[in-house]
Amino acid sequence: MDQNTNQASGSTLRNDAGADRERLLSHLRDAVTDAEQWLSTAVKDGSAEIEHAKAAFKETLQTAKTDLLRLEDSMLARSKLAAKATDNYVHEHPWGAVAMGAAVGLLAGLVIGAKQR
Numbered sequence: 001m002d003q004n005t006n007q008a009s010g011s012t013l014r015n016d017a018g019a020d021r022e023r024l025l026s027h028l029r030d031a032v033t034d035a036e037q038w039l040s041t042a043v044k045d046g047s048a049e050i051e052h053a054k055a056a057f058k059e060t061l062q063t064a065k066t067d068l069l070r071l072e073d074s075m076l077a078r079s080k081l082a083a084k085a086t087d088n089y090v091h092e093h094p095w096g097a098v099a100m101g102a103a104v105g106l107l108a109g110l111v112i113g114a115k116q117r
Contacts, residue, residue: 020071027064034060 038053090097 020067020074024064024067024071027060027067031060031064
């Protein structure tokens with residue numbers, strides 16, 4: 001898999017995750033709105049309206065759950081793609097990866113050392 005394919009796949013997954021996240025947030029907002037309506041209906045009206053509001057609320061929650069699972073799958077796919085890209089980079093540029101690891105370790109040591117003073 002070349003770098004352009006990795007970038008295109010990563011971009012697509014990022015867009016999918018963003019859309020899934022927005023859809024999930026929208027469904028969660030709907031669930032909160034439905035819950036508020038259900039509570040106000042329960043106080044004002046009889047049981048027929050309560051059952052209708054309950055069914056609508058259940059449906060909204062189920063949709064939110066589905067979107068949450070879809071978002072979780074998307075994030076897992078992104079993580080796997082990032083791990084694969086990192087693995088490919090390390091295999092193609094082993095000394096660069098070692099140098100990068102050493103630089104990160106040095107920076108972490110400097111930050112920790114500065115905080116201890």
